[in-house]
Amino acid sequence: MSGSLGAWEMIVSGDATLYAIVRLSLAVSLSAVAIAVLIGLPLGAVLALTRFRARTALIVLLNGFMGLPPVVVGLTVFLLLSRSGPLGVFGILFTPLAMVIAQALLVVPIIASLSRQTIEDLWHEYRDELTAMNVGPVGRMSTLLWDSRFSLLTALLAAFGRAAAEVGTVMIVGGNIDGFTRTMTTTIALETSKGNLPLAMGLGIILIALIVAINAAAWGIRVWSEQRAG
Amino acid sequence: MSSDLPVQFEGVSVQAGSTVILDDVNLSIAPGQPTMVIGPNGSGKTTLLRLCMGLSVPTTGRITWGGRDALRPGRLAMLFQRPVMLRRSVADNITYGLAKAGLSRKQRLARMEQVLSRVGLLELAGRPARRLSGGEQQRVALARALAREPELLLLDEPTASLDPAATRAVEDIITMAAQSGIKIVMASHDLGQVRRLAGEVAFLVRGRLCERAAATDFFDRPSTREAAAFVRGDLVI
Amino acid sequence: MNRRLFSAFAALALLFAGSATAVAQDKSIVVASTTSTQDSGLFDYLLPLFKTKTGIDVKVIAQGTGQALDTARRGDADVVFVHAKAQEEKFLSEGFGVKRYDVMYNDFVLIGPKSDPAGVKGTKDITAAFEAIRAKQAPFVSRGDKSGTHSAELKLWKEAGIDIDAAKGEWYRDIGQGMGAALNTAGAMNAYVLSDRGTWLSFKNRGDLEVVVEGDKRLFNQYGVMLVNPEKFSTVKADLGQSFIDYLVSEDGQKAISEYKIDGQQLFFPNAARDPS
The missing domain is CATH 3.40.190.10 (Periplasmic binding protein-like II)
Structure with missing residues (x-):
């Protein structure tokens, strides 16, 4: 990436490297959120709807983990995935997959905690009605997930925002390899260290614009569907 | 299909901590005229209905449905003071419970249109249920309950927060349901409403079933001091 | 809406997994190197030349020399290309490296x-x-x-x-x-x-x-390059890694290094010896 070009010129001229970086950032963070949803939503739903001994402890733990330090997550994943680590045989350190895993770990607590809260609130409201209608556990869970979909979307956005904005974990487990694991945030860090502050700032503005645009789109979808579904 | 009626209360008490909510209630609810459960606030009306629906269990005593210890799902329906609308369209709120009843999609839609026109809300079928007024929501809740063709419909002060016009609309539907053979058990503390709808009256004071009588007898010749005071409009403590 | 969203995510994840495996099948090596080789732009100039010649992708992890050597010690790199001779010789004597080659100095x-x-x-x-x-x-x-x-x-x-x-x-x-x-x-x-x-x-x-x-x-700042010992880590891509080293010390590679300039100034001075140290 040529440092002499400004970030805006790169957007306008359709700089291939820049677009590859943006694409990779989105693919990594969206995949991480998708995986975290598969783990976090059922976890949140189970915590909301069941009562067991370790439940409170688990809820407190998950709430605390919403603020997991990215560097610690990165280091943990690094040690696990390193050739010398327990999962080293798979050879996925310094690949996009490693970044997806690290970001997913980072945002699972966000999705699980926020969805537990949302589902539990709705369950308090629906409990009598669903019990009166004799709806079983599976039906309850799917009804609650479906009916709280707009609030859950907010949880997903929070998770995506954190995943896309973080630099500590992807730097450690991805290695910031040019054209392979270089994301928007690691590029910003690199350009800053090269003293190329205008380009770094320009990339930062693109990143913020992307996150705002995705939030705005989700907000639009929410308003539009709420008008139809209430 | 065997019936869940009569619902039989035998020496039923409910306690929450040291507070007695229901105290040794013996009661039989059989098909027939609407039963109005009345009494001052906190007398145990809601708990009585929830016990009928199986949403709560007695601390002591026994409840049977059609002679059995467990109620059969599907033949009972309950309306709450504040209608619980699912975050879906009016039509989806109605059809939600019907898939389990083994109805085909076509049958569900037909049933939905039928009950919505019965409560006069067919033109709102596509609207989000939560955007309706309180009265409209309560009518949707009624339609949802009726769509399941219950033999017993329990109503917990369904008009408590409605204006007179909405109350009238809800009462008309209840009367219609009663005439079609559905047993109505309804909690109310509005004496005018009780006069308009009752068949018979079950009068609760401080968790005890104080008096049970035909409505005309209850209003004309109350047999207890508390009932007489209540009918006069005095405070019953 | 949720279902559509889920399937969109799933499709994305699949697509992404597909492209990741596609990359993994390519000929590529991981080189642990220093921030100076990357930040100076040398790799941006050199690696495309090497790729054209051999078809090998070089993935550079740019770290400090100490950290780069540690990355190699964990088996997470195929080649180390750093500039601290004492640390490099310690790395060799521990058996983590095969041979050390002088490449250039700045x-x-x-x-x-x-x-x-x-x-x-x-x-x-x-x-x-x-x-x-x-x-x-x-x-x-x-x-x-x-x-x-x-x-x-x-x-x-x-x-x-x-x-x-x-x-x-x-x-x-x-x-x-x-x-x-x-x-x-x-x-x-x-x-x-x-x-x-x-x-x-x-x-x-x-x-x-x-x-x-x-x-x-x-x-004076000497750069050296070493292949990570495949006897320590069977995952090391010894052949591909050695081709990179051979290129760096070859006449072509040395010439390319000397030709890299910023504002007309030469940054690195090739000084590969015939025999490794």
């Missing part, structure tokens, strides 16, 4: 504010400059990250007869970061800092900084 320069509070501008004697900075307690930024540059700096304090652990005070800022970050910090604090010439030449945020001392023989 030199360190002492960067400082134009106001030159320690009065060292123009001298060719780097140890005298270090002594003056210490004596005046002029602000000095140290990498502090076990990198090659950090090793060189510590060696220079020693040669100047200064025990830096004992002498360090508020004037000595150990930041534990890469070369670029150290230059940014020095610029913000008007401090002196030791830098490799390549990073300095390609650095954009110079502010009031300039080269104050250069040309001392002790500022």
Whole structure:
């Protein structure tokens, strides 16, 4: 990436490297959120709807983990995935997959905690009605997930925002390899260290614009569907 | 299909901590005229209905449905003071419970249109249920309950927060349901409403079933001091 | 809506997994190297040439020399390309490397504010400059990250007869970061800092900084390359890694290194020997 070009010129001229970086950032963070949803939503739903001994402890733990330090997550994943680590045989350190895993770990607590809260609130409201209608556990869970979909979307956005904005974990487990694991945030860090502050700032503005645009789109979808579904 | 009626209360008490909510209630609810459960606030009306629906269990005593210890799902329906609308369209709120009843999609839609026109809300079928007024929501809740063709419909002060016009609309539907053979058990503390709808009256004071009588007898010749005071409009403590 | 969203995510994840495996099937090696080779732009120039010649993708992890050697020690790289001879020889003697090849050198320069509070501008004697900075307690930024540059700096304090652990005070800022970050910090604090010439030449945020001392023989900075020992880690791509090393020390590679320039200035001076050290 040529440092002499400004970030805006790169957007306008359709700089291939820049677009590859943006694409990779989105693919990594969206995949991480998708995986975290598969783990976090059922976890949140189970915590909301069941009562067991370790439940409170688990809820407190998950709430605390919403603020997991990215560097610690990165280091943990690094040690696990390193050739010398327990999962080293798979050879996925310094690949996009490693970044997806690290970001997913980072945002699972966000999705699980926020969805537990949302589902539990709705369950308090629906409990009598669903019990009166004799709806079983599976039906309850799917009804609650479906009916709280707009609030859950907010949880997903929070998770995506954190995943896309973080630099500590992807730097450690991805290695910031040019054209392979270089994301928007690691590029910003690199350009800053090269003293190329205008380009770094320009990339930062693109990143913020992307996150705002995705939030705005989700907000639009929410308003539009709420008008139809209430 | 065997019936869940009569619902039989035998020496039923409910306690929450040291507070007695229901105290040794013996009661039989059989098909027939609407039963109005009345009494001052906190007398145990809601708990009585929830016990009928199986949403709560007695601390002591026994409840049977059609002679059995467990109620059969599907033949009972309950309306709450504040209608619980699912975050879906009016039509989806109605059809939600019907898939389990083994109805085909076509049958569900037909049933939905039928009950919505019965409560006069067919033109709102596509609207989000939560955007309706309180009265409209309560009518949707009624339609949802009726769509399941219950033999017993329990109503917990369904008009408590409605204006007179909405109350009238809800009462008309209840009367219609009663005439079609559905047993109505309804909690109310509005004496005018009780006069308009009752068949018979079950009068609760401080968790005890104080008096049970035909409505005309209850209003004309109350047999207890508390009932007489209540009918006069005095405070019953 | 949720279901549609889920399936969109699933499709994306699949697509993504597909492209990741596609890349994994390519011929590629991981090279643990230093921030100076990357930040100076040398790799951006050299790697496409190598790829055209051999079809091998080189993935560079740019770290400090110490960290790069540790990455290799964990088996997470195929080749190390760094610049701290003592650390490299220790790496070899531990059995982690196969052979060490000299590739090229550049030199360190002492960067400082134009106001030159320690009065060292123009001298060719780097140890005298270090002594003056210490004596005046002029602000000095140290990498502090076990990198090659950090090793060189510590060696220079020693040669100047200064025990830096004992002498360090508020004037000595150990930041534990890469070369670029150290230059940014020095610029913000008007401090002196030791830098490799390549990073300095390609650095954009110079502010009031300039080269104050250069040309001392002790500022010589040798780069070496080693294949990680495949007997330690069976996953090391020995053949591909060796091709990269062979290219670096070949006539073609050496010529390419000498041809890389910024603003007409040559950054690295090839000096590969016929035989490895």
